[in-house]
Amino acid sequence: MKKFLNLFLFISVFCFFGVIRVKAINMTVTSNSITAGNTFTINFSDATISSKDSLYEFSYNNMGNLEKVGNPVGFSGFDKLSFTATSGSITFKAKDIKSDYTVTFSIKDLNNGETKTESVNVKTKQAPATTSTTTTTQAPKSNNANLKTLEIIGSDDNNVDFSPSFSSNVYEYSATVDATIKMVTINATMEDSKANMVISDNAMDELKAGENNKITITITAEDGTKKAYVINIKREALTSDATLKFLSIKEVEDFVLEEDKFNYNVKIKNSVTKLTLDYEASSSDAIVSINGNGDLKNGSKVKILVTAEDGTKKEYILNIIKDKETTKKGTINVPAEKNPLIIMAFSMIAFGLVGAIIYVVKK
Numbered sequence: 001m002k003k004f005l006n007l008f009l010f011i012s013v014f015c016f017f018g019v020i021r022v023k024a025i026n027m028t029v030t031s032n033s034i035t036a037g038n039t040f041t042i043n044f045s046d047a048t049i050s051s052k053d054s055l056y057e058f059s060y061n062n063m064g065n066l067e068k069v070g071n072p073v074g075f076s077g078f079d080k081l082s083f084t085a086t087s088g089s090i091t092f093k094a095k096d097i098k099s100d101y102t103v104t105f106s107i108k109d110l111n112n113g114e115t116k117t118e119s120v121n122v123k124t125k126q127a128p129a130t131t132s133t134t135t136t137t138q139a140p141k142s143n144n145a146n147l148k149t150l151e152i153i154g155s156d157d158n159n160v161d162f163s164p165s166f167s168s169n170v171y172e173y174s175a176t177v178d179a180t181i182k183m184v185t186i187n188a189t190m191e192d193s194k195a196n197m198v199i200s201d202n203a204m205d206e207l208k209a210g211e212n213n214k215i216t217i218t219i220t221a222e223d224g225t226k227k228a229y230v231i232n233i234k235r236e237a238l239t240s241d242a243t244l245k246f247l248s249i250k251e252v253e254d255f256v257l258e259e260d261k262f263n264y265n266v267k268i269k270n271s272v273t274k275l276t277l278d279y280e281a282s283s284s285d286a287i288v289s290i291n292g293n294g295d296l297k298n299g300s301k302v303k304i305l306v307t308a309e310d311g312t313k314k315e316y317i318l319n320i321i322k323d324k325e326t327t328k329k330g331t332i333n334v335p336a337e338k339n340p341l342i343i344m345a346f347s348m349i350a351f352g353l354v355g356a357i358i359y360v361v362k363k
Contacts, residue, residue: 025056027107027116035123036096039069042105042118045087060105065122066092094122141223144192150217151187152231160184162231172230179236179309180285182206186215186231194222209310210237238310241283247304247316250276262314267321268296275302275318285309298322 026045034040044056060066072090094103100123108115146168152160154177162175168191177184186203200216207213217229247257251268252275268275273296281288287307292300302318 025107025109025114025116027105027118029105029118029120032119033121033123034094036094036125039091039093040120041089041091043087043089044107057108057110058106059108060103062101062103065095065097065101066103067095069093094120096125099124141221142192142194143221143223143225144190145195145219145221145225145227146191147217147219147227147229148189148191149187150229152233153185153187154181155183156181160233171228172232174232174234176234176236177207179209179238181235184215184233186217188217188229190219192221196220207233207235209235211235238308239283239285240308240310240312241281242286242306242308242312242314243282244279244288244304244306244316245282246278246280248278249318250278263317264319265321266302266318267323270298270322270324272296272322277302277304279304281306283308296320296322 028043030041030043069091073088092103100121102119102121104117104119106115106117147166148168150166150173152162152175154160160175160177160181162173164170164173166173183206184203186199188197188199190197196219198218198220200214200218202213203215211234213233213235215231215233217231219227219229221227243259244257247255249255249266251272252266255264255266266275273294275293275296277290277293279288286309289305289307291303291305293302296302298321300320302320304316304318306314306316
């Protein structure tokens with residue numbers, strides 16, 4: 001009987017310790033040291049699964065630093081694992097919080113209070129080395145292609161009026177100048193000193209009379225934007241009148257200037273060597289020049305050339321005809337009314353001649 005009791009006690013103790021051993025929970029981790037951003041897996045196992053699921057309590061610290069990846073195996077409820085197989089697992093991804101940290105996992109058998117723990121050390125990622133660079137931000141280029149001021153000066157040094165009044169937003173202007181204004185000077189300034197201004201070459205040319213003279217001012221902004229200001233300058237037509245309005249000759253009192261007549265015979269005294277002329281051109285813009293009026297002889301020609309503003313020329317010709325004055329040699333013309341002194345002088349000369357003749361005869 002005693003032997004039987006001893007055997008029963010031995011078998012009971014053996015079975016008790018066998019159950020403890022068989023029921024022991026196991027937990028492993030794929031890596032105990034990882035770098036932040038990587039994943040690791042915790043595996044659970046229970047050697048014995050009864051028809052009634054075993055229940056375990058699972059917990060870990062630094063929960064905010066981990067992210068569950070995929071669907072856990074054998075996990076049921078919040079932080080509780082219910083195994084329906086001999087093993088289960090949960091995969092986590094370690095977050096990078098710029099400093100190293102450790103996560104400790106714990107699983108507890110709620111039936112017998114057995115606890116198993118594992119720890120994972122997480123190393124933060126190495127921050128890339130930073131290099132100090134100086135970035136120079138360039139200011140955007142200006143698109144200002146506006147004129148600031150505009151002035152037109154005529155060849156007579158007076159300002160030329162133009163319309164409309166200048167404005168940087170008005171791009172075309174008109175002006176009219178007198179025919180005597182041959183050239184103009186364009187004075188203009190820009191709103192932006194970084195812009196570039198080009199005035200068309202014809203601005204330096206003589207204005208064409210009776211025509212529109214188009215002068216262009218082109219402004220190019222710093223960024224390439226372009227604007228063109230156009231100035232239309234009309235120079236009045238030149239006069240073509242090359243006639244004389246008035247002509248008089250002091251030495252010829254009866255001289256008459258006739259319209260459209262350009263050749264005249266002019267009779268003057270033989271002693272006249274130069275004509276005294278008084279004249280006026282029909283156009284104040286015409287130019288008058290005189291040739292041949294000097295040392296006049298019979299048959300000489302005095303030419304009066306009239307040149308109009310537009311270059312038209314007309315010439316007046318004065319044909320010189322001199323009076324003929326004839327005298328007899330040895331003859332003294334004595335006026336009808338004789339002067340007593342002259343008579344006395346001639347008498348004395350006559351007496352002298354007579355006395356000289358008598359003296360010679362007596363000799």
